[in-house]
């Protein structure tokens with residue numbers, strides 16, 4: 001992937017060591033995530049025809065990279081994330097995580113991944129610490145160490161030690177999302193799946209989370225899949241971008257590559273927004289008509 | 298760390314989390330306990346009102362042991378629905394653990410919680426009715442039937458827990474209905490002989506029927522377990538069949554939910 005060089009240009013404080021380590025890893029090692037020709041249909045109601053949520057999608061994520069999945073609402077971003085998470089079964093195709101097949105090597109894969117979804121899903125009456133402790137035990141972590149780690153991660157995200165004992169429901173959405181990120185990081189995932197982690201956050205929290213993701217890629221050895229609604233976010237954080245529309249990949253490249261191609265096509269400077277408009281025929285903020293909004297829990 | 302130790306640690310995670318929940322909802326726990334004590338007491342008072350020590354005991358056993366079984370049942374049956382309600386189900390499903398360790402954790406917590414809950418009710422009732430005479434009772438029989446009954450209820454609880462995986466909304470409601478039906482047919486407060494014939498067929502399928510019969514005979518008549526084999530073997534069979542079946546069905550249900558997108562769809 002050509003993203004290594006571009007990625008370093010993008011980051012304000014490029015980490016020379018990281019770049020070197022990655023260059024060595026690229027040719028020899030298996031990719032962090034390999035999605036090959038994956039399709040997923042949903043049948044909702046007896047008579048309706050199936051919704052093809054993901055259609056023959058392929059994706060390759062190298063270790064230490066961040067791939068962005070862009071798409072309007074209903075384009076299949078979350079479905080793709082859930083397929084990789086093992087929360088949905090594949091209709092066809094294959095997914096492997098660091099060489100482990102997600103169906104055959106289920107437990108190994110589960111140890112390697114974690115996910116943050118758009119809604120911070122917690123036991124809302126319990127405190128962040130109680131919720132994180134539960135996660136730590138499920139992943140077989142040493143409890144005392146996990147507690148220290150949790151306080152450290154939350155502190156880094158701007159949540160003081162005083163708050164970790166109070167019910168989550170008393171926190172703002174931005175704070176809750178930060179706790180969700182802490183929960184995922186606590187288990188040191190080699191592959192981190194972030195499903196619209198900044199959607200609906202206040203500008204301040206959004207910036208905090210973005211900065212944290214940026215920091216993660218520099219300091220942790222995590223490979224990240226990031227779905228987002230935010231084109232600036234994608235441009236800032238991602239080494240490569242895949243644009244989904246109607247469950248299909250419509251275009252994929254590095255952010256700079258996408259923009260350059262678009263500029264050539266238009267004969268003037270372009271933005272990611274132009275790229276998105278050209279390839280999906282819509283603005284990212286337009287909502288796709290959802291199959292059946294009525295049976296959402 | 299061996300796999301098995303890791304799985305037990307995961308089981309403990311569920312126990313601890315349920316304990317956290319109980320602790321956080323302590324106001325409701327007390328309210329629920331008061332409700333249960335008052336319910337058991339008022340039903341037992343019907344026996345006192347009739348001036349029949351035997352009826353008093355029959356009703357008391359019914360109230361107390363039904364409380365135990367239904368508490369165990371609901372904690373297990375709500376394993377999934379609680380997580381669906383809170384939205385954490387997908388995260389728990391993603392954890393690198395086996396499903397049996399999750400269920401084991403729920404089961405152990407349910408039994409512990411049920412025992413404490415029931416002990417409180419028992420103590421209140423004994424204090425309230427000092428005239429009760431347990432000298433002829435056989436405590437071993439009582440304990441044996443509680444244990445045996447727990448196994449079957451664990452199995453039924455697991456099967457009930459699956460329903461919210463299969464039916465997003467209706468599942469929890471079905472669980473509730475199932476529990477109500479068990480109450481009706483198991484002879485909790487009356488002899489099943491007075492039920493219509495078709496209901497008696499269901500009575501024989503409910504483990505609670507045998508538990509209550511065994512406990513009553515042990516407590517009131519002092520019967521040893523060996524004299525109650527007619528109540529023992531159905532419980533042994535049900536436990537031995539329902540628990541493995543519950544585990545198997547759970548796996549199938551999980552697979553079904555993942556295929557059809559029933560775990561969660563929003564987000």
Ligand SMILES: Nc1ncnc2c1ncn2[C@@H]1O[C@H](COP(=O)(O)OP(=O)(O)O)[C@@H](O)[C@H]1O
Nearest residue numbers: 042053073074075076077078079291558561562
């Ligand atoms: N669990 C599900 N059951 C039925 N349909 C679903 C489910 N999940 C997603 N879909 C449908 O699949 C399509 C893609 O949805 P989704 O992956 O959530 O899109 P995005 O995350 O990009 O907004 C939509 O039409 C949606 O209605």
Ligand SMILES: [Mg+2]
Nearest residue numbers: 077078196564
């Ligand atoms: Mg989504």
